[in-house]
Amino acid sequence: MSLRGQTAVVTGAVMGIGRAMVEILLQNDAKVALLDVNKSGGESLTEALGKQYGSQNVLFLDCDVESEEQFKAAFKRAVDAFGQIDIVFNNAGILNEATWEKTVSINLLGVIRGTYLALEHMNKTHGGRGGVIINTGSMAGLGPFSCCPVYTATKHGVVSFTRAMASASTVSGYGVRFNAVCPGFVQTDLFSNIPIRLGQYSHMADATAQLVKKMGVITPSQVAEAVLEMVTDETKNGEALMVMPKGKEYITFPNLISPNK
Numbered sequence: 264m265s266l267r268g269q270t271a272v273v274t275g276a277v278m279g280i281g282r283a284m285v286e287i288l289l290q291n292d293a294k295v296a297l298l299d300v301n302k303s304g305g306e307s308l309t310e311a312l313g314k315q316y317g318s319q320n321v322l323f324l325d326c327d328v329e330s331e332e333q334f335k336a337a338f339k340r341a342v343d344a345f346g347q348i349d350i351v352f353n354n355a356g357i358l359n360e361a362t363w364e365k366t367v368s369i370n371l372l373g374v375i376r377g378t379y380l381a382l383e384h385m386n387k388t389h390g391g392r393g394g395v396i397i398n399t400g401s402m403a404g405l406g407p408f409s410c411c412p413v414y415t416a417t418k419h420g421v422v423s424f425t426r427a428m429a430s431a432s433t434v435s436g437y438g439v440r441f442n443a444v445c446p447g448f449v450q451t452d453l454f455s456n457i458p459i460r461l462g463q464y465s466h467m468a469d470a471t472a473q474l475v476k477k478m479g480v481i482t483p484s485q486v487a488e489a490v491l492e493m494v495t496d497e498t499k500n501g502e503a504l505m506v507m508p509k510g511k512e513y514i515t516f517p518n519l520i521s522p523n524k
């Protein structure tokens with residue numbers, strides 16, 4: 264399905280999963296705003312992508328998802344340049360158990376901030392034209408990942424926030440779908456220097472390496488393909504899609520309210 268005429272905003276767009284998502288969106292004819300704190304990397308990537316996909320289709324915006332002011336300005340600039348926003352990929356994230364407050368701030372607060380700012384432009388009950396928001400969770404958002412408890416908490420938060428927003432949107436008529444992507448280990452920069460990232464849990468690095476060996480590693484492009492599926496399949500709302508070397512799986516959650524009780 265072509266995304267011609269649609270505009271996307273991607274956070275954490277310069278490297279890893281975000282970068283792969285930018286490319287797949289451009290390959291499918293969307294216009295894309297790349298938001299990232301890596302200004303020099305963002306500018307050179309955008310120049311290269313502009314040559315390949317047309318400079319009118321790609322825009323770099325220097326934006327830290329921790330800053331309400333920068334994030335708000337970036338959405339405005341994307342709308343000024345492209346006319347509207349249809350697709351948002353709240354993807355920026357870090358793994359650092361030592362600077363754990365920053366991990367919460369970027370991974371969870373950044374996703375909530377990006378969602379609320381996006382809704383200011385997309386919410387049908389406020390003059391928007393709807394769309395889809397995909398948030399980056401993790402397999403660590405589906406089960407306890409003992410080597411990084413704070414990272415685990417942020418990703419559980421992302422998955423739960425996304426699912427709750429999906430039902431809030433349905434009940435309230437926002438016209439916006441919400442889904443979370445939950446990858447296993449992905450070959451990116453975040454997946455390097457693991458002992459340092461684990462902080463006080465660095466003694467679990469060897470056990471983590473064993474888990475990686477057992478589970479395997481996927482590419483950023485495999486994650487981007489899974490995200491594209493949830494962008495284009497209009498039946499998907501409130502989903503958490505796990506992406507693993509053996510394939511993708513939509514997660515079934517327990518229904519905590521039984522109709523019989």
Ligand SMILES: NC(=O)c1ccc[n+]([C@@H]2O[C@H](COP(=O)([O-])OP(=O)(O)OC[C@H]3O[C@@H](n4cnc5c(N)ncnc54)[C@H](O)[C@@H]3O)[C@@H](O)[C@H]2O)c1
Nearest residue numbers: 275277278279280300327328355356401448449451452453
């Ligand atoms: N790599 C994995 O194994 C893996 C697995 C599951 C989920 N994830 C999640 O995927 C997302 C992307 O991670 P990745 O592996 O591609 O990492 P990465 O380090 O390769 O890329 C992260 C990008 O986010 C940007 N970024 C970091 N802080 C930012 C901020 N405050 N504001 C804006 N941009 C910022 C970086 O500059 C970089 O371009 C993260 O949310 C991560 O938790 C990663």
Ligand SMILES: CCCCC[C@H](O)CC\C=C/C=C/C=C/[C@@H](O)[C@@H](O)CCCC(=O)O
Nearest residue numbers: 401402403406407408409410447448457471
């Ligand atoms: C150290 C690299 C971190 C990359 C973080 C990414 O978000 C990828 C997370 C990938 C897999 C996580 C799996 C978690 C599984 C648990 O729910 C459990 O089944 C495994 C228990 C083993 C353990 O906690 O060590």
